Amino acid sequence: MTTRLSLPTSLAEVVVEELAYYGARGLETGGFFIAPRGTSDVSGIAFAGESGIVRRPDLFQISERALDVLFNHVDDHDLWLPCHIHSHRFAAFMSPTDASNGINVEGFSCTIVPDLERPSVDAAHWNWWTF
Numbered sequence: 074m075t076t077r078l079s080l081p082t083s084l085a086e087v088v089v090e091e092l093a094y095y096g097a098r099g100l101e102t103g104g105f106f107i108a109p110r111g112t113s114d115v116s117g118i119a120f121a122g123e124s125g126i127v128r129r130p131d132l133f134q135i136s137e138r139a140l141d142v143l144f145n146h147v148d149d150h151d152l153w154l155p156c157h158i159h160s161h162r163f164a165a166f167m168s169p170t171d172a173s174n175g176i177n178v179e180g181f182s183c184t185i186v187p188d189l190e191r192p193s194v195d196a197a198h199w200n201w202w203t204f
Contacts (some may be wrong), residue, residue: 077203078106078155078182079114080196088186089194091120092160096189101133103159105143110151119143119154132170133159140176156182158199160189165200177204 084106095102104120121128125139147154157176161168165187167175175183182203186192193199 077113078108080106081115082194084115084118085194085196087118088158089192091118092186092189092192095128096160096192099130099162099189100128101131101160101162101189102128103133103135103157105154106156106158107147107152108155110153113155115155118158119147131162134174156184158184158186160186160192162189163187165198167200167202179204 091104092102102121104118106115107117107119108115121133121135121139125136127134144154165185167183167185171183171185180203182201184196184199184201186199
């Protein structure tokens with residue numbers, strides 16, 4: 074499924090750089106696209122830091138506490154998080170872990186970027202879902 078988000082190429086390049094950094098270490102990672110409330114124009118990215126984050130081969134987890142801090146921050150600044158983004162080692166598919174433990178809220182989007190060591194900057198090569 075495609076998304077209705079407007080993602081500038083410059084931000085896609087930043088995403089790929091971050092994912093490839095962790096991908097070179099064999100680790101999945103991710104974050105969230107940020108947009109002004111009421112728009113679908115992505116204006117920034119909130120990448121996962123260290124606190125409350127688990128990165129392993131084939132697993133990327135964000136704690137409830139880390140999500141709470143992030144969602145409160147964007148809410149306080151009249152922003153929203155329209156899409157979660159994360160890498161996969163090989164293919165961009167909705168894994169059983171993604172499906173059961175992801176943010177499956179109606180209207181929320183997720184994109185999975187394949188080939189974590191050498192991800193494509195072309196967002197058309199990513200796989201998109203809207204719940």
